Amino acid sequence: MSVSQPSQTLEQQLFFDVIRDRRSVRSYDPQVISREELTEILRQATLAPSAANLQPWRFLVIDSPELKQQLLPIAFNQQQVIEASAVIAVLGDLENIRMAGKIYGLAVDAGFMPADTAKSFVERYTDMYSSMPSEAIRQIVYTDSGLVSMQLMLVARAKGYDTVPIGGYDKQKFMKAFGISERYVPIMLIAIGKAAKPGHPTVRLPIDDVAFFNEMPDA
Template identity: 70%
Template sequence: MTTTTQATAAASLFDVIQDRRSVRQYDASVSIPREELTEILELATRAPSSSNLQPWRFLVIDSPELKEKLLPIANNQKQVVEASAVIAVLGDVESYKFADKIYTTSAEAGMMPVDVAKSFIERTVAMYSGLPPEVARSIIYTDGGLVSMQIMQIARAKGYDTVPMGGYNKAQFVEAFGVAERYVPVMLIAIGKAAAEGRPTTRLPIGDVAFFNELPKA
């Protein structure tokens, strides 16, 4: 990649970050093709995760009937039914069961020696299968947040809008959509085309939130 190409790519990334807004009003006539939704999710899974276990799972809700079903569970937030789809980001507390597939594939692709992959599989399964539930969930929320931000930035880069939603009844969601016990709801993300621009917001000065080497005493 040339210096000019790198600068253009960086400028584009900065524009995406600056332009992203949390949008709550969507054009209900716009439908995002499933192929494009799949591409957004595939790109988003380039996010980092603990031991590369990729614990995120996605339930994409684009059926009008199911969006209506989700509406009261999500406190009747209109974006649920107006957006093209709602992506439920879930975390798999048993993601270590994919360690064999993940590391074997890496070895087959020449990314690590076979003996190293085997060692990683054994150590990863032993460690993650024995984690206390609260630790396993903490990891899932961290990794789920990383992939969720990726989804929203990629959607913006492709001309779509999003809003992350934590305001929903997780217990009702689990029951209504038959979510297995191993999957933990992280958040909902509405995605579509804005019918009205998201409200611009300000950010605290960086001096209020970033400190070098030492935190303030109070």
């Protein structure tokens, strides 16, 4: 006997519209997004999950025309770098464990956990990270920073803005040009603004080609 699917609520439909409407936009109108709006987008993005809630993401927001022009050749002359309202460099903090005390202290202040629990968490994760291979820390940072990057792009779309993630840029030159220390690892650049031209529609593989239940196919 078939089971009927529940109808979508308006809230669900709005969310699905945001997902469907998000496209990679490479041509932008010269419209400024206020720093207050950019800050709010980032604030909402940081509600993304992270390992042990250590939030290893950091953001360098580049909205100066002069600095965007400096970034242009580093990003292989992709015009969205200078056309977009801003370029957000998503960085991963390899020493994010330093923030554990503050993070769990805020959780105590918010009434989310007792002080002794927070203290034990800080001690546990500090010990864990001190003995963890650097490559394992790097992998955690990449994973968590990827989560916040996707959330940032969806928040931007929900607010009526467009984005494009940029992985094609000279990371070493970027780090040097903007004085970023080796404590941080560059994840991606995200151009954000108002589209001058809509992003191209794209296709996705059928779900049967990418999702499997309980076991992987032989080939």
